[in-house]
Amino acid sequence: MTSTIQSGRRTVLKQFISASTLAMVAASGLLLPQRVLAHWPNDAFGADTVEDVLLALMGQADEIKNSDVTFSVGKPAKLVTNGQSVTVEVASRLANIERVAVLVDNNPNPLVMSFDLTGSVMMPLKSRIKIVEGESQVIAVIRADGKLYKTTRNLRVYAGGNP
Amino acid sequence: MSMLHQDRLRATLHAEHTEVRVLLIHPMTSGRSVNKVLDASPLHFIQDIHCWRNDETMLTVKCGPATAENPYFSFRLVGGELGDKIKVRWVDNLGEKGAVQALVK
The missing domain is CATH 1.20.5 (Single alpha-helices involved in coiled-coils or other helix-helix interfaces)
Structure with a gap:
């Protein structure tokens, strides 16, 4: 017993x-599967949804759909045959821009890149990103004066880019 | 395999701004793609890019694995003069580093 x-x-x-x-x-x-540098925002890049990314990267703020943000994706726009390398250009007339993020909603992790600007940087910002096959929304979010300005573009990718 | 081996940076002076264009040579693999012999690629991508003009920080870019292979960036800096030194440094998730610099033309 x-x-x-x-x-x-x-x-x-x-x-x-x-x-x-x-x-x-x-x-x-x-x-953790790989060594992660402390200054890289792991939670934002690892998030699965656009909302989580924005919360982690931009904090709580009002979202405004605004025509002051001009934004182009791909050449020609709306139809991309190669998702490995899609040109993205973000421009804006807003002042005091602190941060610009580029997201793709259907990518496994939506956040693609984020720019931290100082006062000496002017738009447009241009880069190339990978997008999954199928219809996706490419989203540019600008944080200026504590507000979020969000613009989206829909496009269809015929050969995905393994983002 | 790409013909390019070196990071490139070009900075040109315009009337009211300096245009900076950077091309970094990096595979930027996400760990989700497979190559021709069906080996999975490792997760290997540039995480952090910093840009200085004459030792003053201008721009910081945080990249995820969805940035395209051989990342390209272009942006504008307010004002500027001929001979300004533009410098870009990057570090990837495995701790590899690179730097490239050029004078404004």
């Missing part, structure tokens, strides 16, 4: 110890 109680207690103790060790290892980040 005593021995069964004893052994039961051992198992519980062992389980508790292994569980707590695992939790510590997980918390210390040793299980």
Whole structure:
């Protein structure tokens, strides 16, 4: 009788110890698949939805759909045969732009890149991104004076880019 | 394989701005694509890009793996003079680093 109680207690103790060790290892980040630099916003780039990205990257702010942001994707726009390299150009007449983000809603992780601007940088910003096959929305979000200005473009990609 | 081996930077002076164009040579693989012999590519991409004009920080770009291969950026800096030194440095997720600089023409 005593021995069964004893052994039961051992198992519980062992389980508790292994569980707590695992939790510590997980918390210390040793299980992460790759080395992550501290200054790179891991939560924003790892997020699965556009809303999560914006919350992680831009914080809480009012979203405004605004014609002050002009934004072009692809040549020709709306139809892209190669999703490996799609030209994106973001321009705006807004003042005091702090941050510009480019997102693709159907990519596995929507956030593609984010620019942190100082006062000496002028639009347009131009770059090339990868987009998955199928219909996607490319989204440009500008944070200026604590407000978010969001513009979207729909386009169809015929050969995906493995983003 | 690309013919390009070196990062390139070109900065040209215009009436009211300096146009900067940067091409970085990097595979930018997301770990989701496969090559011709069906090996999965590793996750290898540039995370951080910084740009300076005469040692003053101008622009910081954070990239994810969905940035295209051999990332290209172009942007404008307010004002500027001939001979300004434009410098760009990058670091990727495996800790590899690169730097490229040019004078404004």
